[in-house]
Amino acid sequence: MGATEQAVRTGIDEQPDISKAEHGAAATLTSQAKTPRRVLPIVEILVLLVAVFLPLVLQDYLTVFATRVIILALFALSFDLVWGYAGIMSFGQALFFGSAGYGVALLARDLNVTSIFLVLPAAMLIGLIFSLLLGCFLLLGRNPSSMIFVALGTLTGSYAADRLARGWYYLGGQNGIPSIPPMSLGSTDITEGPVYYYLALGILLVVYLLCRFLVRSQFGLALAGLRENEQRIAFFGYKAQHLKAIVFTVGGTIAGLAGGLYAFHEGFVWPNMLGVVISTQVVLYVLFGGSGTLIGAVIGTVIIEGVSFWLSDNYRDIWPIILGVLLLLVILFRPLGLISFVLGERERVGSFGGRAKGSSHAAP
Amino acid sequence: MGSAFVAAFEILSFGAIIVLVVLGLGIIASMMGIFNFAQGEFVLLGAYITYLAYSHGLPVWVGMAAAPFLVGALGFVLEALIIRRFYAAPIVAMLGTYALGLIIRECVRGLIGGLYLSVPEPIGGSIDLGTVHISAWRFTIIVITILVMIGCYLLLSRTTFGLRVRATLENPALARASGVSTAAMYGTTFAFGAALAGLAGALLVPVFSLFADLGIRFLIQGFVAVMVGGVGSFIGPVAGAAVIGTLSAALPWVMAPVIADILVFVLAIVFIKFRPQGLLSGKGV
Numbered sequence: 001m002g003a004t005e006q007a008v009r010t011g012i013d014e015q016p017d018i019s020k021a022e023h024g025a026a027a028t029l030t031s032q033a034k035t036p037r038r039v040l041p042i043v044e045i046l047v048l049l050v051a052v053f054l055p056l057v058l059q060d061y062l063t064v065f066a067t068r069v070i071i072l073a074l075f076a077l078s079f080d081l082v083w084g085y086a087g088i089m090s091f092g093q094a095l096f097f098g099s100a101g102y103g104v105a106l107l108a109r110d111l112n113v114t115s116i117f118l119v120l121p122a123a124m125l126i127g128l129i130f131s132l133l134l135g136c137f138l139l140l141g142r143n144p145s146s147m148i149f150v151a152l153g154t155l156t157g158s159y160a161a162d163r164l165a166r167g168w169y170y171l172g173g174q175n176g177i178p179s180i181p182p183m184s185l186g187s188t189d190i191t192e193g194p195v196y197y198y199l200a201l202g203i204l205l206v207v208y209l210l211c212r213f214l215v216r217s218q219f220g221l222a223l224a225g226l227r228e229n230e231q232r233i234a235f236f237g238y239k240a241q242h243l244k245a246i247v248f249t250v251g252g253t254i255a256g257l258a259g260g261l262y263a264f265h266e267g268f269v270w271p272n273m274l275g276v277v278i279s280t281q282v283v284l285y286v287l288f289g290g291s292g293t294l295i296g297a298v299i300g301t302v303i304i305e306g307v308s309f310w311l312s313d314n315y316r317d318i319w320p321i322i323l324g325v326l327l328l329l330v331i332l333f334r335p336l337g338l339i340s341f342v343l344g345e346r347e348r349v350g351s352f353g354g355r356a357k358g359s360s361h362a363a364p
Numbered sequence: 365m366g367s368a369f370v371a372a373f374e375i376l377s378f379g380a381i382i383v384l385v386v387l388g389l390g391i392i393a394s395m396m397g398i399f400n401f402a403q404g405e406f407v408l409l410g411a412y413i414t415y416l417a418y419s420h421g422l423p424v425w426v427g428m429a430a431a432p433f434l435v436g437a438l439g440f441v442l443e444a445l446i447i448r449r450f451y452a453a454p455i456v457a458m459l460g461t462y463a464l465g466l467i468i469r470e471c472v473r474g475l476i477g478g479l480y481l482s483v484p485e486p487i488g489g490s491i492d493l494g495t496v497h498i499s500a501w502r503f504t505i506i507v508i509t510i511l512v513m514i515g516c517y518l519l520l521s522r523t524t525f526g527l528r529v530r531a532t533l534e535n536p537a538l539a540r541a542s543g544v545s546t547a548a549m550y551g552t553t554f555a556f557g558a559a560l561a562g563l564a565g566a567l568l569v570p571v572f573s574l575f576a577d578l579g580i581r582f583l584i585q586g587f588v589a590v591m592v593g594g595v596g597s598f599i600g601p602v603a604g605a606a607v608i609g610t611l612s613a614a615l616p617w618v619m620a621p622v623i624a625d626i627l628v629f630v631l632a633i634v635f636i637k638f639r640p641q642g643l644l645s646g647k648g649v
């Protein structure tokens with residue numbers, strides 16, 4: 001608590017004089033110089049290297065599976081941002097994922113729009129609109145909403161959307177929308193396989209870097225404070241509810257992007273994509289990997305989906321039970337997730353004060 | 365006249381089932397501040413125990429009588445082993461109980477497969493009231509629900525045990541100082557809530573048949589009902605359950621079921637947003 005408070009204070013002091021970009025880069029540089037053993041970048045680079053070279057060694061059907069994991073990791077990232085950084089328990093993150101999926105599926109089916117430059121922004125826009133509406137309703141207002149209310153409100157929203165999609169004939173009812181035409185770039189189709197894999201990986205990388213920049217910026221600093229002690233952040237003059245609504249919307253936008261990618265990759269959308277099952281699955285990914293570290297969300301997704309795929313031949317039936325037991329163990333004994341085995345608490349929170357210390361060394 | 369009566373009966377009996385499911389959820393949420401995501405799976409377990417007894421040739425009512433006690437015992441054990449660690453953090457408690465629920469649900473799914481298993485009604489047939497016939501079993505559910513509600517109310521408001529539970533809810537530190545073992549109270553309350561869920565599952569399985577996702581169906585409705593009614597009292601969740609149960613049974617009679625289904629949730633969430641303390645804010649027991 002004390003460390004955060006300190007960090008918040010230094011953060012506010014230096015706000016006027018430096019741009020965010022400089023601050024972010026400089027903070028990384030100086031703290032790298034200061035503390036020789038920084039695990040986070042090593043983990044990140046390792047994951048990236050593995051991800052880049054993976055399709056070269058995988059068979060085709062495994063590449064398709066890996067693409068799905070990459071897209072789900074993008075989705076997990078959105079939840080991690082919302083829960084791990086802003087402390088909003090969004091139990092209905094699939095609402096944005098699924099509605100964007102349905103949106104682009106309808107675009108492709110009814111209007112024949114499949115150009116990548118149109119459908120992906122459309123998916124993001126749908127995610128943004130839905131999360132903005134839901135976020136404003138749940139988070140803003142005269143009385144700050146309780147965490148329980150937000151959790152149940154998002155869960156109910158996702159459940160209601162699921163039921164709506166099941167009952168609405170235009171959306172295909174129980175069966176969803178099958179055989180969506182593939183996404184196109186110019187006149188070529190982007191079909192599943194290595195091309196789609198690298199497209200998804202590229203998007204994941206860009207979004208990851210943007211998120212990383214966001215959570216290490218002044219804004220991220222306020223978010224960390226928000227998560228640790230909301231009241232104190234409010235006393236500093238931040239509008240805590242607005243911060244939350246912004247993060248919620250950013251998360252919803254990313255979830256929408258992931259949903260659009262997922263819909264075109266699978267080639268169909270179905271009501272489960274909106275519902276409680278996927279919503280809770282993404283919670284599992286993030287908790288398992290480690291919430292509040294962006295890379296934790298990615299690692300959690302890869303591990304859970306990978307093991308699930310690996311076990312699917314022999315132990316399909318008991319896998320959910322194992323998953324439940326593992327999750328319970330993680331919650332009980334490793335509340336910060338698997339990543340906390342290699343990552344210290346200090347690095348998880350981040351070193352926001354690095355630039356300030358660096359400049360005070362340089363000044364005299 | 366006849367069809368209006370049948371509609372009213374349908375609405376009443378569905379409302380009774382929701383009240384029964386919510387009762388346990390509401391008691392745990394109000395008394396302990398935990399939103400128990402495993403509650404739906406306790407309902408499922410109650411239903412499964414009833415089915416198990418029936419499939420082994422025992423009369424259905426034996427399973428129904430055993431279900432609350434077995435599920436209650438399981439609840440007691442789980443509280444002592446796991447739930448106890450979650451009291452400080454309500455969100456973590458949600459996730460932890462979700463994991464528990466996942467384990468229970470998938471175990472039951474492994475045992476029964478993806479089937480829909482039906483259990484006969486222990487009291488079959490119908491009651492004839494002039495020209496209309498109503499299901500005897502649904503009528504029994506209504507009667508049992510009313511009896512259980514009165515029983516819970518008396519237990520909480522008229523007995524020493526109820527006084528201790530309420531004291532623990534009101535001010536744990538002072539209750540401890542007065543010699544009430546709050547840990548034991550929490551354990552008993554959780555077991556009691558679980559037992560109520562088991563009873564609900566046992567009673568509703570002849571109406572809904574047994575399938576692995578039985579619990580989820582009621583869980584979200586139950587949560588919404590608890591929030592609408594107001595956390596922090598015994599009467600609040602019951603009132604919320606009555607409202608939600610009545611609405612979700614009544615609206616499909618006047619509009620398309622899909623719209624009605626969603627409208628209930630939307631109305632409930634909007635209501636909670638503007639009246640977070642619920643219908644009855646901490647009044648009564």
